[in-house]
Amino acid sequence: MIKNYIKIAWRNLIRNKFSSLINIVGLAVGMAVAILIGLWIWDELSYNKYYKNYNRIVMVMQHQTLNGNVLTQTSVPMPLGYTLKKDYQSDFKYVVLITPNNEHILSYGDKKLTQLGSYMQPEAPELFTLNMLRGNRQGLTDQSSIMLSDRTAKAIFGNANPMGKVLKIDNKWVVKVTGVYEDMPKNTTFNDVAFIAPWDLYLTTAPWLKTAQTKWGNNSWAVLCVLNPNADIDKVSTKIKDIKLKNLQSINDKVGASFKSALFLYPISRWHLFFEFKNGVNTGGAIQFVWMFAIVGVFVLLLACINFMNMSTAKSEKRAKEVGIRKTVGSLRGQLIWQFFSESLLVTVFGLILSLVLVQVTLPWFNQVADKETSILWGSPVFWLLCIGFSLVTGLIAGSYPALYLSSFNPVKVLKGTFKVGRFAALPRKVLVVLQFTVSIALIIGTIIVFRQVQYTKNRPVGYNRNGLVQIKMKTPVIHDHFMAVRNDLLQTGAISELAESGSPLTNVWSNYSGFEWRGKDPNTQDDFAWIPISPEFGKASGWKIKEGRNFSRVMLTDSAAIILNESAVNFMGLKHPVGEIVTSGKDALHVVGVIKDMVMASPYEPVKPTIFALVTQPEGVMNIRVNPNVSIHEALEKAAAVFKKYDPDSPFDYSFTDNEYAKKFGDEERIGTLSAFFTALAIFISCMGLFGMASFMAEQRTKEIGVRKVLGASVFNLWRLLSKDFVILVIISLLIATPIAYYFMHGWLQNYKYRAEMSWWIFAVTGVGAIIITLCTVSFQSIKAALANPVKSLRSE
Incomplete structure (x- = not known):
């Protein structure tokens, strides 16, 4: 019986090649989209599951209150890590302090590479359950050790054994390779950690780090923990909540205590998809995109199923006699239903095969766009069970309506020739077409709004000139120590118009300070300023815009105690005439010499933070180069590299363009x-x-109706309009349904951004016109073809 079903199904597919092709290709595309989205969602949901301690890894985070607003951050003070390790051993198996993942120079002989790496305490490899390719997880116990990722080890040593080899970090700290670990997958938080160096070594890299071990107000590090098997995350969070606040109060740090820090543990399972907090409450995060694409995948697959339903029911009259004869010779309705289901399942089998081919072809591009490393899980039984189950469900859904509809025909009426499909027979097809275009139009509107929001934010005035600006992150103090000599040499090349030093790149803010006082400050006001040390040349190099006062000057000795404010800082302080005002920080009195227009340095979607600029007093992290606009970038960078190599030959000349970073x-x-x-x-x-x-x-x-109309004098245009208007009406109905739905959801999405575009009426108008044009282009080929046909041929049988 099953063999007979398949034979008949195959013959029907061959007999109706055109509709079969549309069904198979449509289903294949829909299933390919669903598989791609499924792979993307699987990658998102399995984020960080590479770590075997996945169910027990937590990060210590904190809520801080600033002028009534609760801010959530991952950075915490260094002594917190020591306190948790010492006093809460019953709750934590491991407590690990780590530094941010920053760029460092790794040197081995003549080879020098810039790699991202972090300093961590010795338990870090056990916390991450690193898969050691060489050595073991105890490789950080020696202060002069280093552990490399497999990719980094090969980049430095090739295929040679790196164990025991001696490297230099930032041309200064000598370390020995004690382990090589497997590269962490792309879908892990720490996938780009190219090396791990010991925490004890880190404490020797700068004098201030010794005192930072007891400073509860300096939030510059992260603390990761592994909970003991019997520890409850909520109870432990409650237990550690006030540790920082109590310590700040005990040392009488009134400014720090005023932020009312509340510590809590955040599990690794929520780091990636649920990392958005508003006013101290978790509001989601990337999970919204998971839901969005899941819905898109379901709808796209549904569109393909709708095609199958429409084409099958549209052919019902042609198959009416077949159904009548089968019923007459004894076929039961159930057998007919299974016959039609077999045809549907055969189409889905071909669709699945073609969809896998499409996925394999498009996956490299998809991974590049999505920033993923997904692949088809050919060897996974679960994948095949899902695909087969997926195909069966798809086939049953796609074939359900045709099977139930066609098998219900009355054989007597069919064979007498009195069977009519009825005036409402086409209504389900029209409803499905409306549903199809409702989904498509809603997707078009959503896509336009997403791109418009990105473009709107890109066009936001940033307050400085990004063009021709190059930034170089410093890993050693050499260039700072020879700053004026380097600057003079660069200017003499004629390719560089300015060089400036800064404590943060123009596309980020690395430091924040609080505890400032100024005239008229409300005693209840909490301050938290971005603090950026710069050299006097920074204004010219960045192209910032002075609103009041002046730039810093090297010839004015009083500028060592001078500051420049941005507009947001002036507004926050409530200063009517800021130039000349005194701002105090502890015992230091700082006088305001200038005000600049706001520069967008952090998130382009958020308001600019109040910022204070001061002159550098120690080596800072970034050199900013302004390229002469009359010289090519390539030539300018070659000349700049030569100058930098002259003064710092042991460091690679690594640079980035500010506009690219932005x-x-x-x-x-x-x-x-x-x-x-x-x-x-x-x-x-x-x-x-x-x-x-x-x-x-x-x-x-x-066909016959068109022939009669043509004989009676109907023009090609009239016939085209006749055949096209029904589809246009359906699309207009779809537009009326899709518009409010798209508006509702996209308006909600835009509320996530404080700096956002407005939803203009033209978006919906353009989408509607575009949908109608696409519809006309699609149906016009068949309409015009039918209108141009010879009426003699269509009426010959009459």
Whole structure:
């Protein structure tokens, strides 16, 4: 019986090649989209599961209150780590202090590489359960040791054994390789940690780190822990909540205590998808994109199923006699239902095969756009069970309506020739077409709004000139120590117009300070300023805009106690005439010499933070180069590299363009926008295939009517309008339904951004016009073809 079902199903597919092709390709595209989205979601949901301690790894975070607003951050003071390790051994198996993952120079002989790395306490390899390729997880117990990722070890030593080899960190600290660990996967928080160096070595790299071990007000580090098996995360969070606040109060740090720090433990399972906090409450995060793409995947697959339903029911009249004869010779309705289901399942099998081919072909591009390393799990039984189950469900859903509808025909009426499909027989098909285009139009509107939001934020005035600005992160103090000589040599090349030093790049803020006093300050006001040390040349190099006062000057000795404020700082302080005002920090009195227009240095989606600029007093982290606009970038960088190598031959000349660094801030939104556009395009493609098939069927069904109308004098334009208007009406109905739905959801999405674009009416108008044009282009081929046909051929049988 089953063999017979398959034979008949195959013959029907071959007999109706055009509709079969539309069904198979449509389903294949829909299933390919669903598989791609499924792989993306699986990668997102399995984030950090590489670590065997996944269920017990936590990060110590804190809420701090600033002028009534609760801010949440991951950075905590160094003594917190020591306190947890000493006093809470019953709750934590491991407590590990780690530094931010920063760029450092690794030197081995003549080879010098800039790599991202972190200093960590010795238990870190056990916390992460690193897969050691060489050595063991105790490799950080020696202060002069280092552990390398496999990728980094090969970059430095090739295929040679790196164990015991001696390296230098930042041309200064001599370390020995004591371990090589497997590269952590892309979908882990610490995947880009190229090396791990000992915490004890870190404490020797700067004098201030010794005193930082007892400073409860300096939030510059992260603390990761592994809970003991019997520890409850909520109870432990409650237990440690007030540790920092109590210590600040005990040392009478009134400024620090005023922030009312509340510590809590945050599990690794929520780091990636649920890392957004507003006013101290977790509001989600990237999980919104998981839900969004899951819904998109379901709808795109549904569009493909709708095509199958429409094409099958549209062909019902042609198969009516087949059903009548089968019922007459004894076929039961159940057998007919299974016959139609077998055809549907055969189509889905072909669709699945083609979809896997499409996924394999598009996966490299998809990974590049999505910033993933996903692959088809060919060897996974779970993957195949999901695919097969997925195909069965898809086949049953796609074939359900045709099977139930066609098997219900009355055989007597069919064989007498009195069977009519009824005036409402086409209504379900029209409803499904409306559903198809409602989804497609909603996706188009959403994609336009995502790209518009990104572009709107990109066009936000940043307050300085990004073009021709190059930033170089310093790993050693050499350039700082020879700053004026380096600057003079660069200016003499003619390729560089300015060099300036700063404590933060123009695309980030690395330091914040509080505890300032000024005239008229409300005693209840808490202050928290971005603090950026700069050299006097920074204003010219960055191209910032002076609003009041002046830039710093090297010839004015009093500028050692001078500061420059941005507009946000002036507004926060409530200063009407800021130039000349005195701002105190402890015993230091700082006089304001200038005010600049706000510069967007942190998130482009957020308001600019109040910022104080002061002159550098020690080696800072960034050198900013302004390239002469009359010289090519390539030539300028070659000349700059020569000068830097002259003074610091042991450091690689690693640079980045400020405009590129700024563009990276839009990476997540642009990736989501690109993927949305891709899936939207496929949704439109599937919908258009369905329209094309339906237009072909209608043209074929109305062949004689078109012949009669043509004989009676109807023009090609009139016939085209006749055949096209029904589809246009359906699309207009879809537009009316999709518009409020898209508006509701996208308006909610935009509320996540304080600096956001408005939803203009033209977005919906352009989408509507575009949908109508796409519809007309799709159906016009069949409409015009039918209108141009010779009426003699269509009426010959009459």
